[in-house]
Amino acid sequence: MEVKEFEVWWKIPFKHSAGLHATKFFEGLKDGKILGVRCERCGRVLVPPRAFCERCHAETSEWVEVSDEGVIETLTVTYMKFTGLPDPPYAVGVVKLDGADTGMLCFLGGIDLSDWRKVHETFKPGTRVKAVWREKREGKITDIEYFRPVQ
């Protein structure tokens, strides 16, 4: 006897509030600026910004503009298609921007992604990278299209 199965789909719209801090960050992207906040207690500059430092349990109210250049911490290139996620191959990395104390998640690009070993060589941890901005910016995280190696 074949066991019956019933297919179910979840497709439910949500609206997530970005809050005031993230909204200011997204407005900054529209102007081509990457903004962070400094923790009053430990002095770390947090990018992307949030209203409190989770390490110190303290508010963050001082705004700091950081560079759109920085250093690769780590990366991975995805070659498998996962339902609902970007089409492969795509490279994702963590970049610590000059002036920030934390890393930011981002796409890496500007090079051929077909051979992962070459990608890891080009973007190996410690490599300097620079943001490539979209021409038409909308105040979204994707206004930064990807980071490319600094030539």
Added chain:
Amino acid sequence: MRVAVVGFGQTAFRTKRKDKTHPELAFEAINAALEHAGLEFKDIEAVAYGSMDPFDGIYCPERWDATACGLEKPIMKISTGGTTGMTTALAAYEHVASGLFDLTMAVCVQRVGECVDAQPVLNTAVDPIYERYSGLGAIHVASFQATAYMAKYNATEEDLAWVSVKDHKNALKNPYAHIKMDVSVDDVLNSRVVCSPLKLLECCPRSDGAAAVIFASEEIAKKIRDNPAWVVAETTISDSYYLGDRLSFAEWDSLAIAGRRLFRDAGIERPEKDIDVAELYSPFTIQEILELEALGFAEKGEGKEFAREGVTFMDGDIPTNPSGGVLCTNPIGATGLVRFGEAAMQVMGEAKNQVDGAEVALSHAWGGTLQFHTLAVLSSKKKLG
């Protein structure tokens, strides 16, 4: 109040368990645990239930599964990402340790096989404001660890592959394990790259199944069995929410902190000598290496040699994941409870792939894109040191 594990039950884990519904899997695991403890269902005073919504496409599966856990028993649901299973164990343990109950049960159920693909579900756990657009899931963050570790400590793809060889070899001895195949280093290296540098045979499967663990207070435990597994110490910890807030992907600092806390409470001074067997939560090869280092079994940068040199194999100094581990079986919300139950079975001397004379076992789970850790030491002895 000293507390012991007196029963462990698990279902066979498979890609799909089409033969049973959600609570029917719970029922199977609960009955296996009761049989192992020689108890009846009415003996259980309270239940901690765990599942990781929404892998099964069911929000609040505790509604459905409460039918198997007992309609009138006190019940609470626990969910902390990949640590769910172990956190559920600790909830049931703490209810006895507090003196409120004498006999409790932890029950976890998960059907990852009912979801078309686990990664988009994992992606919904990633920050919706700043990070989710990147398509990030569990495998991506593990790959971040692998990239950083390999660059910093000159680890090779082969070093990582040996972890997979060892886990698959162990799973062959475990009738409950999901993936059963003998794999060679070449098989691992030649499997397709999923997220660089990790390959398919370095990644866990998606499994259906359930597990249950029964806890008893000291006097009751001694009456139930002559080989209870005593909970010597336990702890949990949370790391940062944003991945980029911890800039070292080559070390697992939060686990190191939790480990030191655990060993201090357990009276363990030299984990590499004092612990006989470890069930670590390593759904990806690199993670076992990082965990061995964070927990002090290996020096930083030296964990990469452990599988290759046989240290973590059954006949090595630190047998790791005799069950075949998460790499071979991953019913996500139940996985941590399986680690805990398998560690208990080792010190009871009743594991399917038994480490000879094991007296002290370590159980670990991580969850929430590297954010949470849950740890416990179980022993055939009530107190160490």
